[in-house]
Amino acid sequence: MRKAKPKLLSGGNPQISKGHGNAPVKAYIAAMPGWKSKLGRKLDRLITSTVPGVSKAVKYNSPLFGMEGQGWFLSLHVFTNCVKVAFFRGASLRPVPPGTSKQAKVRYLDIREDDKLDEVQFTKWVKQASKLPGEKL
Numbered sequence: 001m002r003k004a005k006p007k008l009l010s011g012g013n014p015q016i017s018k019g020h021g022n023a024p025v026k027a028y029i030a031a032m033p034g035w036k037s038k039l040g041r042k043l044d045r046l047i048t049s050t051v052p053g054v055s056k057a058v059k060y061n062s063p064l065f066g067m068e069g070q071g072w073f074l075s076l077h078v079f080t081n082c083v084k085v086a087f088f089r090g091a092s093l094r095p096v097p098p099g100t101s102k103q104a105k106v107r108y109l110d111i112r113e114d115d116k117l118d119e120v121q122f123t124k125w126v127k128q129a130s131k132l133p134g135e136k137l
Contacts, residue, residue, distance in 0.1 A: 006031040009061060013078040016058045024058040028076075035113050036083050042117070043076060043085065050123045051130045059137055071134025074126065085109040085122075089132040093125050 006027070007015040014031035016024055029040035040063075047065050048054055055066045066072035075086045090097045090107025099108025109125075111117060 008033060011079040012036070013061055015061055018057070018059045020055075020057040022056055025056045025063040028058050028061075028063050032078055032083075036078055039083050039111060039117070040076065043083070043122075046119060046123055047074065047126050050126045054130070064137065066134045067130055071136045073129040073132060073134045079110075082110040082112045085111065087125060087129050088135045089129060090125075092132055093128045095121075097125060 008031070009015050012033045014028050016028040016031065018024070025044065029037060029044055031037075032040045044063075051065070051067070053068070055068050055072075057064045057066075057072075062075045062077045064072040065074045071088075073088055075088070077084045077086065084099075085097075085108065086101075087093060087097055087107050087109070089105050090101075091105050093107065097107040097109045099110055101108060109122070
């Protein structure tokens with residue numbers, strides 16, 4: 001018997017049961033609709049190769065990436081027209097990611113279907129973010 005596909009919430013965000021480890025993150029990425037799933041796989045691959053031993057989890061219907069004992073430094077979230085990467089200490093990154101937040105420390109990177117991801121800059125942000133104190137979500 002085949003497993004039912006996860007329900008898509010507002011904006012196409014997959015509803016995945018919370019859990020720790022690679023499996024729930026992979027399930028979330030597989031359930032991302034259309035082009036977003038391919039982008040999710042790329043982002044996961046870039047994060048994992050940039051930060052060996054990165055911790056992963058799904059909470060609040062978003063994949064989280066962090067360092068054991070230091071908290072979470074990044075999350076992904078699906079919206080109708082983009083995949084939003086949240087850097088929880090993004091205001092401390094150089095250069096600062098372009099998307100502002102109501103939270104002083106958080107900065108976003110919105111990636112749309114036709115955007116070309118600057119992988120070099122993205123991995124620099126990931127590396128910097130992984131060395132900062134994370135969020136205890």
